[in-house]
Amino acid sequence: DQQVKQNSPSLSVQEGRISILNCDYTNSMFDYFLWYKKYPAEGPTFLISISSIKDKNEDGRFTVFLNKSAKHLSLHIVPSQPGDSAVYFCAATSTQGGSEKLVFGKGMKLTVNP
Amino acid sequence: DTAVSQTPKYLVTQMGNDKSIKCEQNLGHDTMYWYKQDSKKFLKIMFSYNNKELIINETVPNRFSPKSPDKAHLNLHINSLELGDSAVYFCASSRPGQFNEQFFGPGTRLTVL
Numbered sequence: 001d002q003q004v005k006q007n008s009p010s011l012s013v014q015e016g017r018i019s020i021l022n023c024d025y026t027n028s029m030f031d032y033f034l035w036y037k038k039y040p041a042e043g044p045t046f047l048i049s050i051s052s053i054k055d056k057n058e059d060g061r062f063t064v065f066l067n068k069s070a071k072h073l074s075l076h077i078v079p080s081q082p083g084d085s086a087v088y089f090c091a092a093t094s095t096q097g098g099s100e101k102l103v104f105g106k107g108m109k110l111t112v113n114p
Numbered sequence: 115d116t117a118v119s120q121t122p123k124y125l126v127t128q129m130g131n132d133k134s135i136k137c138e139q140n141l142g143h144d145t146m147y148w149y150k151q152d153s154k155k156f157l158k159i160m161f162s163y164n165n166k167e168l169i170i171n172e173t174v175p176n177r178f179s180p181k182s183p184d185k186a187h188l189n190l191h192i193n194s195l196e197l198g199d200s201a202v203y204f205c206a207s208s209r210p211g212q213f214n215e216q217f218f219g220p221g222t223r224l225t226v227l
Contacts (some may be wrong), residue, residue, distance in 0.1 A: 036218075043118070043204050043218025044157070089157060101170055102216065104157040 003027045004092050006105035015114050019077040023090030023105055026071065030092040034102065035064060035075050038087045047088075048075070080112045117141050118219040120205050126225045127195055135190045135222045137205030145169075146188035147216065148180060149204040157204070163188050164210060195226045 005024045013019045025033075031052040036044035050057040050064045050073065057064050063076045077084055090105040118139045127133050139146065147170075148160040162170035166182040177193045192199060205219040 041220065043206070043220050045218065046215060101159055101162070101172075103159075106155045107157075 001026075002105075003030075003103050004090055004105040006088075006090055006108045008108055009106075010109040010111070012111045012113060013080050015082055015112055016079045019075075019080045019084065019110055019112065021075040021077075021088050021090075021108050021110065023073045023075075024071055025073075025092050027092070027094070027103070028071070029094040029096070030103075032093050032095050033064070033066060033073050034091045034093075035062075036089040036091060036104075038089060038107070044089055077110075080110075082112045082114050085110060085112050118205055118207055118217050120203075120219040120222050122222060123220065124223050124225075126227065128227055129195055129197060131195050132191070132193045133195060133224070134192070135203055135205075135224070137188050137190070137219055139186055139205075139207040139217070139219075141207055141217060143207040143217075144185055144210050145208050146182065146185075147206040147208075148188065148190050149206060149218075151202040151204065151221070153201070161188075161190075192224075197226050200224055200226045 003026050034049040035047040037047045038044040048059050048062045048064050050066050055066050066073045087107040087109050089107045091102045093102050121136045145164045147162045149157050150160050151157045159172050160174045161180045163182045165185050179191045182188045202221045202223050204221045206216045208216045
């Protein structure tokens with residue numbers, strides 16, 4: 001069962017515009033959410049995270065929004081740059097229980113065109 | 115300096131063989147993980163070790179056996195390889211309680227023929 005869903009496999013945007021990547025989750029026990037970025041032939045790298053006690057977290061050009069009632073989060077990148085072209089994974093975990101297990105979505109390929 | 119390294123990067127082998135993938139981290143982390151990314155691109159956790167002790171085992175067939183000789187290494191041994199084992203395997207590490215800071219290795223692409 002897919003507990004973390006990234007329903008759009010790809011997104012293409014123009015350089016300088018906003019990129020919005022969406023993620024939905026089904027497990028109400030999840031209380032911490034992360035975005036990872038992955039370039040070809042490399043491992044995922046941590047990008048930004050958000051706790052369920054917040055609805056927004058910003059880091060430079062990257063902002064993550066969390067809507068707990070809708071079990072939905074999104075990653076906004078603005079302005080988008082060609083170097084942002086990569087696969088983005090949404091991940092979620094429950095901080096209760098101490099298993100430190102991350103559940104990943106299947107990723108979304110972002111292409112930023114110059 | 116490579117933080118999390120895996121060897122080999124590519125592994126092509128026949129069904130029924132036994133193979134190992136090695137992972138080392140030089141970050142001083144206590145927790146290490148193995149993930150599998152299958153053909154559908156899902157990245158799924160297989161195992162997690164904390165200070166050489168198994169803490170997560172995600173219903174992986176017992177043909178897969180992780181071995182942690184010390185907290186900087188977590189190797190993955192796979193016996194009697196099957197076609198369905200073909201995937202990219204990622205090793206990762208983190209400090210306890212800092213799961214958002216999971217650092218991933220570059221991956222090992224395993225192809226079983």
